Amino acid sequence: MAIGGERVAGAASTVEDMNTVPSGEIIEKAVQLAGRAPSLHNSQPWLWVFDGATLQLFAVRERSLPNTDSSGRQLIIGCGIALGHLRAALAAAGWRAEADRFPDPNRHDHLATVRFAEAQIVTDADRDRADAIRRRHTDRLPFAAPANWDRFEVVLRSIIDPAFAMISVLSEDSRPDLARASRLTADLRRYDSGYQAELHWWTGHVVGSTGIPASALTAAAEQEKVPVGRRMPAPAAAARHTEETADHSVVVALSTDTDGVEDVLRCGEALSTVLLESTVAGYATCPLTHLTEYDRSRAIIRELIGGTAQPQVLARIGAAPADRAAPEPTPRLPLSEILRRQ
Numbered sequence: 001m002a003i004g005g006e007r008v009a010g011a012a013s014t015v016e017d018m019n020t021v022p023s024g025e026i027i028e029k030a031v032q033l034a035g036r037a038p039s040l041h042n043s044q045p046w047l048w049v050f051d052g053a054t055l056q057l058f059a060v061r062e063r064s065l066p067n068t069d070s071s072g073r074q075l076i077i078g079c080g081i082a083l084g085h086l087r088a089a090l091a092a093a094g095w096r097a098e099a100d101r102f103p104d105p106n107r108h109d110h111l112a113t114v115r116f117a118e119a120q121i122v123t124d125a126d127r128d129r130a131d132a133i134r135r136r137h138t139d140r141l142p143f144a145a146p147a148n149w150d151r152f153e154v155v156l157r158s159i160i161d162p163a164f165a166m167i168s169v170l171s172e173d174s175r176p177d178l179a180r181a182s183r184l185t186a187d188l189r190r191y192d193s194g195y196q197a198e199l200h201w202w203t204g205h206v207v208g209s210t211g212i213p214a215s216a217l218t219a220a221a222e223q224e225k226v227p228v229g230r231r232m233p234a235p236a237a238a239a240r241h242t243e244e245t246a247d248h249s250v251v252v253a254l255s256t257d258t259d260g261v262e263d264v265l266r267c268g269e270a271l272s273t274v275l276l277e278s279t280v281a282g283y284a285t286c287p288l289t290h291l292t293e294y295d296r297s298r299a300i301i302r303e304l305i306g307g308t309a310q311p312q313v314l315a316r317i318g319a320a321p322a323d324r325a326a327p328e329p330t331p332r333l334p335l336s337e338i339l340r341r342q
Helices: 002-019 024-034 073-092 124-135 149-159 172-189 193-202 220-224 261-280 295-305
Strands: 046-050 055-059 095-101 110-118 166-170 250-256 284-288 310-318 339-341
Touching (some): 024 046, 024 073, 024 124, 046 073, 073 095, 073 124, 073 310, 110 261, 149 166, 166 172, 172 250, 261 310
Antiparallel strands (some): 055 110, 166 250, 284 310
16 A cells, blocks of 8 residues: 555656646757857857756856856856846746756756746746847947937846846946957957967857857957957958947946856846847847956956946947848757757
């Protein structure tokens, strides 16, 4: 009887688990959408493992860029963005996702374990944010000023949990200092052969569905219009877009109390929200990671935001001209390379 009772209990538990875990199809679609997250040079340094009850997120160190991202913070931020995108995709499918971050102190590459609960309702906001994942892309061209920014800023601040990141909107007066930090980074990197090798390996062509294709790069004249942007290899072709003579984007900085890996992962999740909500609002976006790669340029950003917080990442937000054609989507790794089943 005891054995029989255990079998019945086990069967009941199995049925209950089936009711509290998304189907395999939902998991696959959510992971595929999460794979649209931006990452350093489109390196896509994440791997998801589904064990039938939880979804686990791992960092793939083989896709790191050690010369560009010597601290590993950008790898963690990219994985955090993917985690934020995953939660947005699941919410639109009717599931809430709770993440237990760094659950195994002996496995530093195990970033999170995600558990599920059925949502009571799927809101229009849930659907809009998931749809924004498909539309969002990194736009390195200059932007016009974002319309109705004051109203949007209030909304943005209300949905960014301060426990995940502190958001600072940098004033127009800060632009010369931001440009100075960007130039300083470029000057320091100019003779860094390891950095230059990584930059040219990952940009201008596609390497196994990773990297930035040439079609996503901007000409030298276009880069000059965005003095806060990373200096990238420029195509030989002339500038393709001349509608904006200067960049008038709003620049926001996301900061954390510490550089601890959990703080950095949460910051990536917050950046996911910033990028997707900006896309929902009709704005164009471009993450800026180079400004925090070097201690000296990072110190300039820290001074601009004030206080003792650690700046992790910045982003430009603005309006792209209505007739600016969206570039071809950058390549993404196939599902088989970012999702495994146990």
